[in-house]
Amino acid sequence: MISFEDFSFCYMGSEEKALSNLSLQIEKGEFVGIIGNSGAGKSTFTYALSGIVPHHFQGDFYGMVKVNGLDTVNVAPEKLAEFVGEVFQDIDSQMVASVVEDEILFGLENFGFSKEEIKKRLEQSLEMLGISDLRYRQISSLSGGQKQKVAIASILALEPEIIVLDEPTGELDPESTVMIFEILKRLNKEFGKTVIIVEQKIMMLCEYAERLLVLEQGKLVYDGKSKDIVEHVELFEELGINVPRVVKLGLRLKEEGLYQGKIPTNVKEAEEMLKEVLAC
Numbered sequence: 001m002i003s004f005e006d007f008s009f010c011y012m013g014s015e016e017k018a019l020s021n022l023s024l025q026i027e028k029g030e031f032v033g034i035i036g037n038s039g040a041g042k043s044t045f046t047y048a049l050s051g052i053v054p055h056h057f058q059g060d061f062y063g064m065v066k067v068n069g070l071d072t073v074n075v076a077p078e079k080l081a082e083f084v085g086e087v088f089q090d091i092d093s094q095m096v097a098s099v100v101e102d103e104i105l106f107g108l109e110n111f112g113f114s115k116e117e118i119k120k121r122l123e124q125s126l127e128m129l130g131i132s133d134l135r136y137r138q139i140s141s142l143s144g145g146q147k148q149k150v151a152i153a154s155i156l157a158l159e160p161e162i163i164v165l166d167e168p169t170g171e172l173d174p175e176s177t178v179m180i181f182e183i184l185k186r187l188n189k190e191f192g193k194t195v196i197i198v199e200q201k202i203m204m205l206c207e208y209a210e211r212l213l214v215l216e217q218g219k220l221v222y223d224g225k226s227k228d229i230v231e232h233v234e235l236f237e238e239l240g241i242n243v244p245r246v247v248k249l250g251l252r253l254k255e256e257g258l259y260q261g262k263i264p265t266n267v268k269e270a271e272e273m274l275k276e277v278l279a280c
């Protein structure tokens with residue numbers, strides 16, 4: 001379990017807190033989406049989970065962050081890495097090797113797995129991301145999207161209990177974006193992994209994440225079920241976050257008196273709604 005207890009953080013040399021008075025808990029096996037404007041504190045939130053804050057980025061740390069009962073201030077990030085794997089927003093800063101295979105091997109070798117286990121995990125993670133053909137490629141020759149897949153593969157190969165991803169699909173086409181979310185869904189549903197993902201595509205979050213956290217200028221302004229955003233459309237609009245078009249369509253049809261049912265938050269539900277509307 002993860003808990004933030006009245007947590008605030010102000011980067012050294014910064015006047016304003018990047019995150020203020022955050023209190024929340026995330027249970028094992030949750031699939032949580034994080035959204036918010038630029039500078040809202042999303043990356044800082046992920047750093048607090050993986051111990052990068054305060055161990056790498058120093059500053060004023062208030063309150064407490066606990067991961068699996070461990071106070072992140074008192075535990076080295078290497079220890080936290082045994083259960084938290086983070087795919088960073090800036091993938092170039094994550095890459096340590098020059099060849100794809102070595103990038104994935106690096107983490108696995110650091111964890112001291114056996115040779116057979118390392119080989120198995122390397123091949124499985126490349127296959128899972130559909131990038132087996134990139135195994136011997138120079139990372140510098142890859143596209144942004146390919147690099148993103150390598151970064152994700154290198155974290156998934158470690159099979160962390162808590163998977164944290166900071167805008168992992170920014171460089172990916174829609175098809176690859178869906179592929180990543182499907183992989184995360186499977187890891188969450190079949191293997192009980194906790195998934196925490198920062199993502200700008202709210203439609204994807206509504207489709208895959210059960211819980212949504214919205215950050216705005218360092219504050220948590222929404223913490224609820226992604227399905228319940230239909231009740232908070234005004235708040236999202238005020239924040240400049242576009243709610244999915246299917247939600248708007250549902251609200252419009254309701255307004256026009258053409259539909260009385262549940263407002264859809266994903267494509268499948270929208271399909272049901274339209275069938276019902278067209279049938280009358």
Ligand SMILES: Nc1ncnc2c1ncn2[C@@H]1O[C@H](COP(=O)(O)OP(=O)(O)OP(=O)(O)O)[C@@H](O)[C@H]1O
Binds near residue numbers: 018057
């Ligand atoms: N290393 C740093 N040193 C000083 N200030 C920082 C540092 N990293 C982030 N900040 C500041 O902390 C605040 C939150 O930044 P953060 O990167 O967490 O936001 P974000 O929501 O991830 O933004 P984006 O959508 O652009 O990735 C911002 O005001 C930012 O300028």
Ligand SMILES: [Mg+2]
Binds near residue numbers: 042089
């Ligand atoms: Mg960020």
